[in-house]
Amino acid sequence: MSDLQIVGGIKKLNNQNYTTWSTCMMSFMQGQDLWEVVNGTEVKQPEAEDTNGVLRKWKIKAGKAMFALKTTIEEDLLEHIRDAKTPKEAWDTFATLFSKKNDTKLQLLENELLSVAQRDMTVAQYFNKVKSICREISELDPQAPIGETRMKRIIIHGLRPEYRGFIAAVQGWPNQPSLIEFENLLAGQKAMAMQMGGVSLRGEEEALYANKNRWDFRQYAVGGSKTNGDKNILQRNFLISFENAEYAINSHVLTLRSKTA
Numbered sequence: 082m083s084d085l086q087i088v089g090g091i092k093k094l095n096n097q098n099y100t101t102w103s104t105c106m107m108s109f110m111q112g113q114d115l116w117e118v119v120n121g122t123e124v125k126q127p128e129a130e131d132t133n134g135v136l137r138k139w140k141i142k143a144g145k146a147m148f149a150l151k152t153t154i155e156e157d158l159l160e161h162i163r164d165a166k167t168p169k170e171a172w173d174t175f176a177t178l179f180s181k182k183n184d185t186k187l188q189l190l191e192n193e194l195l196s197v198a199q200r201d202m203t204v205a206q207y208f209n210k211v212k213s214i215c216r217e218i219s220e221l222d223p224q225a226p227i228g229e230t231r232m233k234r235i236i237i238h239g240l241r242p243e244y245r246g247f248i249a250a251v252q253g254w255p256n257q258p259s260l261i262e263f264e265n266l267l268a269g270q271k272a273m274a275m276q277m278g279g280v281s282l283r284g285e286e287e288a289l290y291a292n293k294n295r296w297d298f299r300q301y302a303v304g305g306s307k308t309n310g311d312k313n314i315l316q317r318n319f320l321i322s323f324e325n326a327e328y329a330i331n332s333h334v335l336t337l338r339s340k341t342a
Contacts, residue, residue, distance in 0.1 A: 094154040099179035100220045106153060115146040115168075124169035143168055187221045190214055198239040204268045211236050229260045236263075244270065 091109065094102040110116040117123040123139060130136040146168035151159060154175075161178060165171035194214050199207040211232060219226035237248055247270050251258065258266060 091153050094158060094175070099175065099183070102153070103175070106149070109149065110146060113145065113149075115142055115149070118142045119146050119168040119172050124167065126167065147171065183221050187218060190218050190221070194218065194235060197235070199241050204264060204270075207239070208236065208264045211239070233260055233263060240267075 091105045092098060092102065107116065107120075110119050118139065123142070126143070127136045127139055147165070150162065150168060150171050154162075158175075162171040162174050165174060194211070197211055197214065202210065215227040215232050215235075240248065244267065247267070251263070251266065
């Protein structure tokens with residue numbers, strides 16, 4: 082049994098980790114030449130022995146597979162497969178048992194994804210949270226994985242309000258950034274705002290940006306506003322800074338793409 086010691090490195094199956102456990106066990110079984118008796122072409126016991134010892138060989142492989150299955154699950158789950166006659170029967174028992182539980186977990190994750198929002202998280206923390214939920218959903222429902230486009234829409238929906246203007250500008254670009262590029266741009270947006278005259282993306286500017294397709298607030302900045310003269314000067318300076326910033330952002334995207342090409 083020394084060749085099965087590696088099983089000890091697999092976290093035991095519990096009520097929370099079936100997807101991870103089954104993936105690891107499948108890889109282990111394949112590496113030990115046991116997968117065929119678990120869920121392959123040798124799941125049925127040969128009816129009789131032959132000159133090549135086919136029945137004996139099958140029983141040895143099946144015994145090793147059952148040992149691996151029974152020693153990588155929590156004790157409270159052992160009852161489910163204690164009377165299983167073949168590795169295939171034991172494997173299918175867990176697949177059936179946890180598919181029902183996975184449906185419930187999948188619904189909980191999808192509900193969480195619908196309500197996820199950045200709130201006090203940093204851009205990196207928020208992106209990681211959304212990607213983590215999407216990854217779990219894709220593992221539980223591999224027939225309908227969540228792609229990058231949908232993931233980006235979910236992220237945009239939950240961003241804090243001060244990013245609305247920035248998002249409006251990016252969505253107006255002819256070539257949309259990838260998810261990684263988008264995260265890098267958002268992460269650097271705060272520093273970019275500071276470069277643009279120290280103006281916050283909240284309040285009056287936020288409301289203005291949200292209603293412009295490409296942050297085109299030229300008429301607002303030049304025509305003046307109901308605020309004092311200093312505010313008008315600040316708006317004009319911000320307009321000039323924005324034009325420089327948009328060029329810088331586009332250059333940044335091109336640089337990122339050249340590094341990943």
